[in-house]
Amino acid sequence: MSAAPLPDFHDHLAWLKTLAPVGPVGPRPEAGDAGPSDLGCGRLSAAWEVLSQVLDPEVPAVSLVELGIVRDLVETADGLEVVLTPTYSGCPATEAIEQNVRDALARFGTITVTMRRAPAWTTDWITDAGREKLRRYGIAPPGAVDAGQGVPIRIVRRHAAIACPRCGSAHTEQVSAFGSTACKAMYRCLACREPFEHFKPI
């Protein structure tokens, strides 16, 4: 990842204000011209547009679509079927995500949510826009999933450098491989002294 200039505090505040509001997210008013009466792909694309505004409850900087956990959207006789994939087996946000999707799409009719495990979710599915939003939110985005993950064990006393999402320095260290949620590790930047989280590649 390229080193980004350190945003000053007011820049950061200004940027925060541009974020979509955190919390229950409903259909955006401007998507109002598409509704259950619309036909064909207009309705589907309106539904995708709505879902692209539904934020992940644990990382409310990126949407479910940007995270890559909305796998498919299919029109049914009386509504929509949404195909989701879980991130981690034990992710406690799974039920909340499902409910947020139902709430957001309520006006599209009967919403069926299907959980599809295969193929297993990978951080490689996070979009480039999603990665940039993670970084600006203060979470170092995941690198490509290492093909070498299949090797038996890597006894590492030092971890690969993860660039600080605030100052861009690669002079960082891992504090713990596990963080406040299953998907993140804890790091600290030795240059700007700020702690930060890293979205683990999986």
Added chain:
Amino acid sequence: MTASIQPSTAAGVQYLLRLGDACLVLSHRISEWIGHAPILEEELALGNIALDLLGQSRALLTRAGQLGAGAGGNAFDEDQLAYLREERHYLNPVMMELPRGDFAFTQVRNLVAACWLLPMWTRLQASTDAEVAAIAAKAVKEVRYHQQHAAEWVVRLGDGTEESTRRMQDALRQIWPYVNELFAADAIDAAAEASGLGPAWSSLKPDWDAAIDEVLAEARLTRPQHTPHVYEGVRGVHSEHMGHLLTTMQSLQRSYPGGVW
């Protein structure tokens, strides 16, 4: 209803329950560290590992319940299977139910378990049961992190101070008699291998040996002597600790049947 349930005795169901119960019971033991871990970061790590194991267990118990119904038994969901069985119908290896012990014991058990589960999930990705294969494809990614984490602690404490080395070596000595059960063969195991549901556990031993030996060498710890006894948790014969564990794990559902959050 507070009545206990009896799961199907079909071989495929029993095979999945063995693995699902291993994840469930180990998750429970690891979660006992919440509020007791030596540092906050480790508390989060153990909590996350327990959560992954619980998620894996939920998926496996759900699938076992579905297969049980398909085999002519009652349809049980994950909660019924987790909370309403009697001790003799839990099929986890005894190692998983042993008390959490000290931090050394917990990290040694987590390493032993992760080195066992990694080749297990890897092979289960090729299961003839598509749902089991999908569960495995996700779990294998998670267990790599668990193995890495436990291995780092074992190396750090094994090749550490006189006291930490002594306690790690002691933990290894305590856990070693329970290792045999992880690789024991029987009819249920053979049926799973034959049907393509999953690998015979004995076939996982070479991978486990290689991983464990590599970590122990790096940690400058000595592999304990082989012991002959084979425990039989996978056939429902548990240690004295299992009943106590279940009274805690089941207390809510037994006291308030059907209670939900």
